Amino acid sequence: MTDTPASSRPETVVLHAGWRADPTTGSVAVPIHQTTSFQFQDTGHAARLFALQEMGFIYTRIMNPTQDVLEKRVAALEGGVAALALGSGQAATAFSVLNLTEPGDNIVSSTDLYGGTWNLFANTLKGLGVEVRFVDPADPEAFARATDSRTRAYYAETLPNPKLEVFPIAEVAAIGRRLGVPLIMDNTAAPVLCRPIEHGAAVVMHSLTKWIGGHGTSIGGIVVDGGNFDWEKHAERFPTLNKPDPSYHGAVWTQAVKPLGPIAYIIRMRTCLMRDLGAPLAPMNCFLALQGLETLPLRMERHCANALKVAAWLARHPAVGKVIHPSLMTGEAKRRADAYLKGGYGSLIGFELKEGGAEAGRRFIEALKMFYHVANIGDARSLAIHPATTTHSQLDEQEQLATGVTPGYVRLSIGIEHVDDIIADLDQALAAATGTRVAKAAE
Numbered sequence: 001m002t003d004t005p006a007s008s009r010p011e012t013v014v015l016h017a018g019w020r021a022d023p024t025t026g027s028v029a030v031p032i033h034q035t036t037s038f039q040f041q042d043t044g045h046a047a048r049l050f051a052l053q054e055m056g057f058i059y060t061r062i063m064n065p066t067q068d069v070l071e072k073r074v075a076a077l078e079g080g081v082a083a084l085a086l087g088s089g090q091a092a093t094a095f096s097v098l099n100l101t102e103p104g105d106n107i108v109s110s111t112d113l114y115g116g117t118w119n120l121f122a123n124t125l126k127g128l129g130v131e132v133r134f135v136d137p138a139d140p141e142a143f144a145r146a147t148d149s150r151t152r153a154y155y156a157e158t159l160p161n162p163k164l165e166v167f168p169i170a171e172v173a174a175i176g177r178r179l180g181v182p183l184i185m186d187n188t189a190a191p192v193l194c195r196p197i198e199h200g201a202a203v204v205m206h207s208l209t210k211w212i213g214g215h216g217t218s219i220g221g222i223v224v225d226g227g228n229f230d231w232e233k234h235a236e237r238f239p240t241l242n243k244p245d246p247s248y249h250g251a252v253w254t255q256a257v258k259p260l261g262p263i264a265y266i267i268r269m270r271t272c273l274m275r276d277l278g279a280p281l282a283p284m285n286c287f288l289a290l291q292g293l294e295t296l297p298l299r300m301e302r303h304c305a306n307a308l309k310v311a312a313w314l315a316r317h318p319a320v321g322k323v324i325h326p327s328l329m330t331g332e333a334k335r336r337a338d339a340y341l342k343g344g345y346g347s348l349i350g351f352e353l354k355e356g357g358a359e360a361g362r363r364f365i366e367a368l369k370m371f372y373h374v375a376n377i378g379d380a381r382s383l384a385i386h387p388a389t390t391t392h393s394q395l396d397e398q399e400q401l402a403t404g405v406t407p408g409y410v411r412l413s414i415g416i417e418h419v420d421d422i423i424a425d426l427d428q429a430l431a432a433a434t435g436t437r438v439a440k441a442a443e
Contacts, residue, residue: 018072066286081227089207091279092221100152103129108146110137111402112160115392140171159189163404166336173200180234202229210378214292218285225266304344307414319434324350349412357408367432370425382415
C-alpha cells in the first residue's frame, strides 16, 4: 500500500487516512474482509503475533483489515494515535471505563448523559463493583471534589444528549492532569465540530451508529486513544496498565508496547477486553461506517445549517415555550459552545410546548409526517422522539431532570432534507398538537 496523503483537514482525512488501494487488485474502495480467521505464514509467525512481537491479523473478534482502516481513519479524524472499533456505542462506553477499573474503583461522570449511559453507570457498573459519582459540569471543580485515590477516570459528553450544554473539556481535562486522572469524552454528537483531544482529553469515543455512519443502517462504536496521557507517571492509579497481567504471561502493558508507541491503553483494550468479552464490529458494518465517514464533513455542514434555522423558527413559534439549542443559549453555556464547537452547533434540538405537557408532545410526535419517530439520532433523515417515555424512561424523575429531560421535552435530530420541508412538517404537526400555526413557516 502506498502512503496516504498527510493532512489533518477532516474533508481529506475521511477519504484518505489509513488506505490508498489494495496492493493486489488495486481496489480503491476498502474491501470487506468477510472472514473469521487469517492464515499464518508458519508457526513462528503465529507465535510472534500471539506474543505481540509483531502486529498482524489473527481472528476477526480481535481485529480485521476492514476494521483496521476504519480505526485508522477515525483516529486521524480525532487526532489520536490508535483506535478500537466495537459492536456498539454502548460497548465503546463500557470498554473505555472497564479498561481502567477494578472492583472498588470509581469514576466521576457528568450528569449530562444519554439515558443508556446513565443506566450503565448507575446500575450495571455498580453491580461490577465500580462506583460512578455524578457531578454537575456547570462547576468543573466538582470533578476535583469527587476525586480520591481510587478514581480512575472522568467521563462526559461533548454535546450532551438531551441537555445540549457543551461540556467544559479543557477545564476538566486540566483538573484531571493535575490529579492524574484522564478525561474520557463521548464525542458522538459533535464529530468534525470538536476534537476533544486537542483540548486535553485522553480518550474519545463515538457511537458510529449516529453521525459517522449517518444512514441508520448499522450499529457500531469506537474508542480512540489520544496517546497523550502518561499512564506510567501515575502507575499506582492505573494497575491494569502498570502491573503484570496474569492473562497475558505477566505483560506490563505500558512496557510491553513501548516499541509500538504510546498505545498501552488501546492495546490492552483490544488484547484483553475484546479477547475476553467479545464485542466485535462485523466487517460489513465497518465497511458501512467507512461509507458514512466519507461524507461526514459535508453532512455535518447541512445538519448544522438546517438546525440553526429550525431552532430560530421554533423560538418564534407562539406555541413553543422553550427551545434548547446551543445557538440560543447565553452566558457560560454559550461561551463553551463557541469555544469548543467549530463550524456549527450540532443538529440536535430540544423544545417544550407552552401548554399540554407530555400529552401535547405525544400529539405533536404522532402528527409528524416526514420526520421519523425512532430511537436514534444522527441520521441523514430528520428524527423525533419523546425521551421521558423512551430513551430516558428507565431513569426515575430526579435522574431524568438531572440529564435535562422534562415530561414535555421533545428531541429533534435535524436531517439534511431541504430546510423548508423540515419546517413545514414541524409547522403542521404543531398545528395539530396545539391548534396554532405560523404563517410562512419556512421564512
